[in-house]
Structures are given as structure tokens and as C-alpha cells.
Amino acid sequence: MKQLIAICCFLVVLFSCQNKVEEPVEPTEEKEAFVYDMYEPSEMANLMNQMYADNLKIKQDILAGKTPTEFPMDFMKIHTAEMTDLKGRNEVFESFSNVFLNAEREIFNEDSEVPVEERFNNAVNVCISCHQTECTGPIPRIKKLLIK
Numbered sequence: 001m002k003q004l005i006a007i008c009c010f011l012v013v014l015f016s017c018q019n020k021v022e023e024p025v026e027p028t029e030e031k032e033a034f035v036y037d038m039y040e041p042s043e044m045a046n047l048m049n050q051m052y053a054d055n056l057k058i059k060q061d062i063l064a065g066k067t068p069t070e071f072p073m074d075f076m077k078i079h080t081a082e083m084t085d086l087k088g089r090n091e092v093f094e095s096f097s098n099v100f101l102n103a104e105r106e107i108f109n110e111d112s113e114v115p116v117e118e119r120f121n122n123a124v125n126v127c128i129s130c131h132q133t134e135c136t137g138p139i140p141r142i143k144k145l146l147i148k
């Protein structure tokens with residue numbers, strides 16, 4: 001059993017590393033065409049920017065002592081929004097999406113005994129965790145959302 005788990009871990013590492021190692025050696029021509037396309041932000045990129053703005057607003061409300069009351073239903077689009085990188089929507093992405101939506105929903109759970117600042121930071125930390133797996137660029141920006 002232990003061996004099986006070890007093999008699985010190895011495969012996961014192998015897979016994620018392969019993706020990363022491959023990137024720089026892609027033929028430049030194709031890469032350029034791809035970058036050109038990205039001037040039009042994907043549906044997912046737009047959703048992400050909206051999630052950023054919404055969470056900034058939630059943070060400001062919390063700091064002002066207001067209780068956030070309405071879970072932004074648009075966040076559910078994370079399951080369907082079209083992405084720049086078509087390989088992106090895999091099992092890891094789906095499970096991070098679910099963990100994220102649950103954490104974000106917790107912010108609006110009025111019965112929770114956990115302080116709202118902590119619930120908010122939990123959700124932001126899931127943003128960061130998912131980004132660590134595939135899209136590290138926006139992480140410094142996302143970290144600014146955390147309530148200190």
C-alpha cells in the first residue's frame with residue numbers, strides 16, 4: 001500500500017514537472033502566435049479579475065466591521081469558464097475549484113464560530129494554492145488581499 005502511494009506521488013510530481021520543463025522549449029513561432037491571442041483575455045481571466053475585485057470589496061467590508069452577506073454566485077462559473085490554456089482544466093484544477101468555492105462560501109456562513117477575518121484569509125489562501133499549481137504570476141497581487 002505504501003509503495004502504491006509512493007508511486008502515485010512520483011507520478012504526480014513527474015507530471016507536474018513535465019509541464020513546467022516543456023514550456024521554455026516550445027518552438028518560438030507557435031509561442032508568439034499564442035501570446036498574441038492572449039491580448040483578448042479569456043473568460044477565466046475575466047472571472048479571476050472579477051473574483052479579485054469582489055474579494056477586495058469583501059475585505060474592505062470586513063475591515064469596516066460589516067458582515068459579508070451575499071455569496072457572489074458568479075464564482076460558480078469557475079467550473080465552466082473557458083481558459084487560455086486548454087490543458088488547464090484537469091482533476092487538480094477541479095478539486096481546487098471545489099475547495100475554493102467551499103472556503104469562499106464559509107465567509108458568508110453567519111453561524112460559523114471562526115472569526116470572519118480567518119475565514120476570509122482561508123479562502124484567499126486557496127486562491128494562492130491553486131495558483132501555485134499552474135499560474136504563479138498573480139500570486140504577489142493575490143497575497144495583498146490577505147487581512148493582516
Ligand code: HEC
Pocket residue numbers: 041042043044045046048049051052055082083084085088093094096097100123124126127128130131134135138141142
Ligand atoms: C482552481 C484554481 C484557481 C483558483 C481557486 C483561483 N485561480 Fe486565479 N487563475 C487560475 C488560472 C488557471 C488562471 C489563468 C486563467 C487564464 O488565463 O485563462 C488564473 C488567473 C488569475 C488572474 C490573472 C487574470 C488575468 O488578467 O490574466 C488573477 C488576478 C487571479 N487569477 C486571481 C485569483 C483570485 C483573487 C482568486 C481567489 C479569489 C483566484 N484567482 C482563485 C486558477 C485559479
